[in-house]
Amino acid sequence: MGGRQRPTIKTVAARAGVGRTTVSRVINGSELVSDKARAAVLAAIAELNYVPNSVARGLVTSRTNSVALVIPESESRLGSEPYFSAVIRGVSTALAETRTQLQLMLVRDQAERDQLTESVAERRVDGVLLVSVHEHDPLPGLLEDMGLPTVLAGRRSPDESLSHVHSDNAGGAATAVSHLLARGRRTVATISGPLDMDVARSRLQGWRETLEKAGHEATDRLVASGDFTEEGGEAAMRSLIEQVPELDAVFVASDVMAAGALVELRRQGRGVPDEVAVVGFDDSIIARHSNPPLTTVRQPVEEIGSMIAHILMEEIGDPESPRRHVTLPTELVVRESS
Amino acid sequence: MGGRQRPTIKTVAARAGVGRTTVSRVINGSELVSDKARAAVLAAIAELNYVPNSVARGLVTSRTNSVALVIPESESRLGSEPYFSAVIRGVSTALAETRTQLQLMLVRDQAERDQLTESVAERRVDGVLLVSVHEHDPLPGLLEDMGLPTVLAGRRSPDESLSHVHSDNAGGAATAVSHLLARGRRTVATISGPLDMDVARSRLQGWRETLEKAGHEATDRLVASGDFTEEGGEAAMRSLIEQVPELDAVFVASDVMAAGALVELRRQGRGVPDEVAVVGFDDSIIARHSNPPLTTVRQPVEEIGSMIAHILMEEIGDPESPRRHVTLPTELVVRESS
DNA sequence: TTGTCCGGTGGGAACGTTCCCAAACGGCGA
DNA sequence: TCGCCGTTTGGGAACGTTCCCACCGGACAA
16 A cells, blocks of 8 residues: 555645645645635645655755754763753754754764764755854854854853853852852862863852852862763762862762762762762762762753754744853752762 | 855856766766766866755655654653663664764654654655554554654564564563572562563563572562653552562662662662662663662663664665564673662 | 767756746726 | 726746766777
8 A cells, every 4th residue: 555656736736626836825824725725625635645745845945844953972971961861852842843853963973073064064954953062163163154053052162152052050060069168068179071161161160269259279189170971080089089188078060970979989988978078960860879869950951952942943933033142040959968 | 155055066067067967977976977077077066065955866866864763752761761862872873874864753742743753754754763662552553554664672562573673671581580589589579661562571571481480479469560760660669568578679670660669678678689689671870870789681772773773774775675673682780789 | 881889978857845927816996 | 898906826937956868979890
């Protein structure tokens, strides 16, 4: 039964006894169609089980009704990082409402990078969502030059020109550090993310400013930088303990790294939270299940996802629409590690 | 500079002083082109920065070079379930090699389901990958009827007709139960997944057969069924303890549910593994971080992903290719919960 | 020389839409 | 009755490719 030729708009027109154009108008919800014609067309469509061919439509409208979500994954973090999954969820929810397809592009190496730009050049998508951008990543600029609507989750730097949505990283870090100080901690170290990312720098800045404002030390010896992986967190914790044996608290820039830090602390026999308090960032699933459960800064990741999607659809709909910069609030979730 | 009209194949032809067809041939790597013509075309392409329009190509070839990965998500499991992320990773890796785009479709409700079938009917994809199929899901049959190449991760039932890849669920469960028995456990209960899924039934069957073969009880009172969520695992554990207070081991059909079970056991003051041993399934990130770390059955999820993608590409390339049924081995990972 | 073949080439048609425009239709006022 | 206007309609062209086929020219055998 699957062998039958798919009906085209012509078939429908013939069946309904009208012209191609009228069918097209009905499909696209134009008002300039008589009720009679509309009824005939709708009936024909139903009988023939007609579905418009979106490729043909795309050729003439030069719209594909699909957008790309680009996730650079050199660190192979999708998988361990629930962050990406949550973004995907949010994006998908927002897109579903607009009947836009989601093309997922995991970019691991240069070859895949080239493929991505080519695919974009082929105009297979109407716009691009970029997640986890690094400061000197050429991709955002490239997309901007091509004139393709682009929205970032995060930003390259504080003066990012492209539309973007991110959470209040500095503020979240400040809350975390204040919390630790309020619990009487004196020496608050930090494990930061890769410093070529604004997320990492902003969280570090929040840590530093809060400590300085409170009259505490916030020098570089209290900073170890990880790469947002568990192993990275472990190594950073090790070097911190060595560097600053007297530390009694650590603010870690992600839950996954914090989990690594916990492993190292346990290995070294330092009690959490008795001897060392730990606060993470993200409130990912791992935070609830680590040992002990992790105090952490929750960020509205799914909302970030749906918001970048919304903004992108807006820019696709109206290329002249102004660029938007959105900062979403974070929230401290206190558990047993602090 | 982005304002310039994109060059078409005609522009290139004119520039190179050849016909459209010759340009097309060069692009598609045909042998029937003289070296001279080929060189001229390639030069023109480079000068003009020409990229073929894939939509136009798709219209005539009726190929889109993209496939859909469908993830039903009524249980909102992407996010908590690293399983899906790993599948996505595997699929993406395999597709990258074939220059095929990946359309991600999260299907939460009926509306999104309809959108999916419509999108498929519009021929926006060359094939479909289906993850986490339930026994009476109409979708696989629908796709089969439409004649669209379809490959499943998992299967509807043991006599699945569509191509599919799954791990040795019964075998994995058997290994887990044998392990528990070897540790001297006598009353091995189980928390199964939703019984309208073959994964769940197979794991349950592995549990049952192993116990029976060893001469142990394997009756229904030892079975509680969850829904692959943490809360479900918690509730199931609660009912098991009530039903079978003397149990000294539980085989749980997923790590996420096992994490829930651990929470409940702790709440009830039952030591793990001293009083109750727990074994999960998946070896997801949560297994390493639960308290205590979880003994679990590892399944090669990423490999499942890349394999379904491979098989799908094969079926798209040759619709007559035989259906394939692949079972991948599992492996027990012993940690501290057993 | 003539005929045959074959590598190389390019123009026309087709894919299934949307958009532009001209034309048909009907009603209404003069 | 005629002319005008607004609503509704449909045919032609276009979007940028690929595919089919016919053609061209040179090499080679007869």
